[in-house]
Amino acid sequence: MSSQYDLEIQTALEDPTSRPHLVMGGATFASIDDDVAGVSEGFLKKTSLAWYAMFGASISVLAMLGAVVVYLISTGVGIWGNQSPVFWGWPIVNFVFWVGIAHAGTLISAILFLLKQDWRTSINRFAEAMTIFAVCCAGLFPAIHVGRIWVVYWLFPIPNQMEMWPNFRSPLLWDVFAVSTYATVSLLFWYMGLIPDLATFRDRATSKIRQGAYAFFSLGWTGSSRHWHRYEKAYLILAGLATPLVLSVHTVVSFDFAVSQLPGWHTTIFPPYFVAGAIFSGFAMVLTLMIPVRAIFGLQHIVTLRHLEVVSKVILATGSMVGYAYAMEFFVAWYSGNPYEQFAFTNRAFGPYAWAYWIMVSCNVISPQLFWFKKLRQSVPALFVISIFVNIGMWFERFVITVTSLSRDFLPGSWAYFQPTPFDALTLIGSFGLFFTLFLLFIRFLPIIAISEIKGILHKQESHH
């Protein structure tokens, strides 16, 4: 509960003879319950003004998004800057940006779970929640960016009187399946993990309503051995199911680009490059959110500096992969001998969008390289600032891929320069409103750290000593 700074230093020490503790401050089962459930229950005792202020701001931005969407549907996609040849503009950039962010959660929960990375327990719930909300934001964009939103359901293979299937050759259709599957599995996985903790909340509840609600959602969890047995099995199966999805969803998103024949899009490197970029951006977003939350709710002993450092190492690794991919794209463009491809990349780096390209390179390639320095990996402000840079950089990466490639394709007669409108900006800002509204509700009502899993590693920690 304390927030001593020395505590953070201690966990980050590298001592090869023993593993440092994942949870600090002599936590017990009871103290973990108090600390985590206290975040939610704290609201019952004393209304947090800060929460209300943030929630008020977020929901206002969300309301603004609602207004923009109503205007969009009544007026047409023309309110954005999309044109010819840049038929896809910010909405698709935002879509890929949010889908990318949505990667960290399931990666942490599923892949790290299978790899028995215990440090994940402190951040997995949080990251999974982030995933779900990011998928919500991502899902919004393809839906509203179509010209006739009222028939958008034609994208789904619903039996109909026209006896028309969607076109299974289209990567956009693959996208529909990939993203919706990912959203479903992520949600199930998250909810599964929540059940024991919801039961804890239920048991601690002081009001009837709260008790009833948590009782409903905890599905009668009693913590019996049989429950635990089934739970562990199901969790493992879901983790196994979710693992390929982490790789598949962004691979399929990258197909939207790679399968087309546009110079700058049409490259085989896209799937691994997109997945690496997605993990990169997802972990950066975890940092961006985690750092203020652990400070505000005093969770530094559970989400320790060591956790943050591990995340920063993942960012360094994936950031380097992304940097390699950028370099490789240039190499392949040159090596291919395809003049259109070559032009697309020269134009990307030195053409009218050079500013966007170099923002991307600075944020995504250069800034994470600072994590080679241990001092910066262990400096919370530095972690926070760099994570913000990575978020910005990853948005620009999608902008560079989508917009610069489209703006100058094959026939010079059709080239044009894309200029966003204020509505492009409002839609992007509005999606953050949606994200933070959901996120603040999550903090308010759900256990933000996986209590039961933390307890599991507490036990291990002791047995090691």
Add this chain to the structure above:
Amino acid sequence: MQSTPKKHWRSLAELEGTPEFTAALHREFPALEDTDVEALDDVSRRRFLQLMGASMALAGASSCTWEAETIVPMVSRPANRVPGKAVTFSSAIERGGYGFGVTLTSYDGRPIKVEGNPNDPISGGASDVFAQNAILEMYDPDRSRTVRTAGADSTWEAFDAAWNGVMDTVRATKGAGLAILTEGISSPTLNMVVDSVLRKQSSARLFEYESVSRDNEIAGAKLAFGEAHRAHYDASKAEVIVSFDGDLFSGHPAQIKHNRDWAKKRRPAGGRMGRMYAAESRFTVDGGMADHRLPVRSGDLGAFVGLVELMLAQNHEMALPNPVQAADLTGGHAATDERARAMATAIADDLAKHAGRSLLVAGPAQPPEVHARVHLLNELLGNFGRTVTFTEEPAAERASHVDSLGDLVAAINAGEIQTLIILEGNPVYDAPADVDFAGALAKVGTSVRLGLYDNETSAACTWHLPRAHAFEAWGDALAWDGSHLVSQPTIAPLWGARSALEFFSPMIVTGTPPTPDKLVRQQTGTKGSEKAWRKVVHDGIAPQKALKATTPSTKQGAFKPSVVGDSMEITFSPDPKVHDGRYTNSSWLQELPDFMTKLTWDNVAIVGKSTADKLGLHHAGNSKNEVPMLDITVDGTTVSVPVFVQPGQALDSINLQLGYGRTRAGQIGGLEGEGERDASPVGVDVFPLRKGGAWFAAGTVAKGSGTYELAMTQDHHLVDDIGMEGAEDRRGMLVREENLTDYDEKDKSHFRHKVHYPEHGSLWTEPSFEGHAWGMSIDLNLCNGCNACVIACQSENNIPVVGKEEVMNAREMHWIRIDRYFAGDDVDSPQLAMQPVNCQQCEMAPCEQVCPVAATTHSEEGLNDMVYNRCVGTRYCANNCPFKVRRFNYKNYRKNPVDLTDSYNEVAKLGLNPEVSVRVRGVMEKCTYCVQRIQETKIEAKNAQRPIQDGEIVTACQQACPPQAIIFGDKNDPESAVSKLHDSARAYEMLAELQLKPRNNFLAKIRNPHPSLVPAAPAGSEAAGSHGDNGGH
């Protein structure tokens, strides 16, 4: 027409106007809800039909004057009339005193599309943007609807009453104080009627004014021959054409014929092809077509003609009477310039070699002396009687337009004119700057203007009268070659307007005047035979030509060309879109990209690159097309115009286009003082700079203040160096071209892009096409960029206009566009290539593969079909289209820029083609190869149980194309024209390496430079020549 209409009624209830009847009427005809039903009580049946026709487009309502007695509904269907089946009528339009034969496609009494009349020897079935636009003009909601006087609406009855009073006075004085001012009129019938008026009112005077006229040509002929003769050119007999600031291929009343004739010489065969030279100040279609083009100031062109003459005399011993003196040619840019001398030498060489098979032409902007000298050269070279023939000139006797208007103003100022009739025209707007027509008009007691639009001049008259559109009335016109074209009404006047014949004919007789059709019939000489008359009306042309052939010979005068000297030259040119301002209110034409600048919705000061550098004029340097302003001063008058830096513009010559900056054109072109329909003027009015109707004048320029944003459809935004380089690198691959000497007719795959390794394979089984396989061929050697196809397509396919704002956002909707590329290193004198791009109808269409809902799929005949109803609007197809021919409805363009759902504007909907869906917001659209025309012909052929003939299906773009550069047909028929062209040595597919198998093939451009002028490495040919060897990619 002028008789009081009988009151018709259907029941006693209606007669009495009971509330029950009114309620029932509303129930029956909800469209009349907004109409003043009470007002219907005393309207004529004809007016009622108009309203019904306008609001409900009633099936079967053939409401033309020709058969005005048809009643709706038809109890028994008239013979040969199938509801919903298109009927074609012949008609004619007139511009600047020259007629043009057209046909009108009409559905259920509602004309919707204009084509050239194949019977008109000039049109031959092709047309131009102005002809195509005529249908939009007829349905223009801003066309004048009512008689107006003193700034308020009035009625024909009120006018007739007032006019009878005026005419009584006029008759009493035998027309003293009466003047008639007309626009250029060629109509024999109208001329006859006006002549009769003048004969009857012997003191009355006639004036004629056109701000853009061919008076220099007439004066030049008078100078050369002693009397006016009209020159007719036959480019099909010429091996060499030399155009001095000419408008042979665009702007000339016979340009379509010139294009068609020259096309015969521009299809290389047996190593032979025609060659063209052009010297001109601004880039015109002629210059774009030329193998060699010399940018030279309009004012220095006479010196260049002199230079050519000098070279003929020096190098080829051509004896000229009164030869030009070398000393007389100095002073301007032309004679001293090395390029000019080289080109004059080459021209002289070619002219000497091709005596009798060459053609020299001077443009309307050139002074009479130059025309006279060009006549002389043509005669000496033996071209008379071969490439140049003559007829009499109908306008031989009249004063020049500028003089005529000057005389009128002088007469008014002298108090000689009390009554002025103005037929069309807009002199308040377009009179020479030194002729104060507006001031004079205010002094006239009664001024009456009969015009299509209530324009600037109408507003200054005591009466404005709505004139019937050419398609609403009987009329006739003389084409440039003297063909007597006859037009019939195809719809009743939408707004109760009168034609010029209807207006003037009561003045020639006492009592009931003869009907216009009788008058026209009389002129065609078919009075005796109803059958002959019907044939004339059917064909749209009378059998006899009205102009007799003549064989003039030149007088031998001395020639001392004038030159501009060191000052800056300001040239004025009719705009290729809005002409002199008469088409300013056409949204199609306003949004049409200029053939050269690709500019829409504005006029500009066109400045050459070197001149711009000298003046320090550059783009503002941001990503928008923000350009500086230029203050242009001529004789003390200054106008500020946005700058457009144009490669190929002559040094020290700045071009201004007429016809913009109108304040009383309409909702599109600019309207002031009309409340909610007000629109700011499009572009800048440069008429205040044009003194004495001059085509060019010395002026001074200075950089003005502020910047201005332009809307272009190509280079939407400033292109940086990387972009320029990239575009230049691939230009040779996209637009293949070669010099004639390098061209090998036998190498069938020379221009085709070969991919040697790896072999291209398909991911899936490729479709095969058993029945028809539609294909198109576009000849880059013939396309001159005239834009006729663009407007024809817009008219045929209901393509919306998006407005300047949306063009700036790069959202224009044209289904066919013309990409314009420059070639060569000399930015002041580049070469040009035009490439029309419509949907290439790929067999392996990349758009189809990515559409998630299968809204775009392949037909059995290989068409890439677009199913609007299925389209969700993901726009993925457009991203994946390498030709970027797909257009997306980002907004509801029926409400933007002008709201067509507004009841005032709704009439414009009548011009839509019922065979083509009107697309809603949020769907993708693109060229369909005019699938509606394909289907119609297929059905016809099937019903007649016969195969479809080659050439039977004609797409809208193909039909309009003057040089016939576009050919459409069945690729599966080896004998079809398109199959043969696809098999030609010049054929190639654009971006063939993408394995798209487009059904469109282009025919490579072949240039035919004079050997002495061939640059070391001809631009473009290198890329085209080497692509086959580099192994592809």
